[in-house]
Amino acid sequence: MTADFETQLRAVSLRVTQPRLAVLAALRDHPHVDTDTVIALVRADLPTVSHQAVYDVLRALTTSRLVRRIQPAGATARYELRVRDNHHHVVCRSCGAIADVDCAVGHAPCLTASDDHGFVIDEAEVVYWGTCPDCVTRSEGI
Numbered sequence: 001m002t003a004d005f006e007t008q009l010r011a012v013s014l015r016v017t018q019p020r021l022a023v024l025a026a027l028r029d030h031p032h033v034d035t036d037t038v039i040a041l042v043r044a045d046l047p048t049v050s051h052q053a054v055y056d057v058l059r060a061l062t063t064s065r066l067v068r069r070i071q072p073a074g075a076t077a078r079y080e081l082r083v084r085d086n087h088h089h090v091v092c093r094s095c096g097a098i099a100d101v102d103c104a105v106g107h108a109p110c111l112t113a114s115d116d117h118g119f120v121i122d123e124a125e126v127v128y129w130g131t132c133p134d135c136v137t138r139s140e141g142i
């Protein structure tokens with residue numbers, strides 16, 4: 001799996017470094033985590049990596065599109081490895097839990113905007129808002 005990450009980094013002309021591999025591994029095991037969580041996960045393996053280094057790694061990986069950054073309204077940015085498949089997210093209004101939702105209609109049809117206003121569209125992002133099962137259970141218990 002680490003070999004995969006090395007191949008992916010080289011494919012986008014990024015040098016293979018321990019912090020980059022550690023961030024990719026953290027996101028593989030923990031999708032949709034925020035920056036603070038990534039820092040904590042990386043430092044569990046590499047205690048000497050600075051906050052700034054993790055910020056820089058996340059920016060480089062996001063810019064090269066190995067990592068997708070999502071930012072639901074009012075929430076902190078989250079990161080994940082699932083890229084380029086145009087999947088969507090469901091977000092809990094109460095606790096901020098996030099889950100993946102495959103594209104609703106099949107193969108990236110959400111890219112077909114009803115009116116593209118002349119833009120060249122390469123991504124569609126849908127956020128479904130609601131209440132997660134845990135929060136529903138908790139509120140029913142009150």
Ligand SMILES: [Zn+2]
Binds near residue numbers: 093096131133134135
């Ligand atoms: Zn919830």
Ligand SMILES: [Zn+2]
Binds near residue numbers: 032080088
């Ligand atoms: Zn996702």
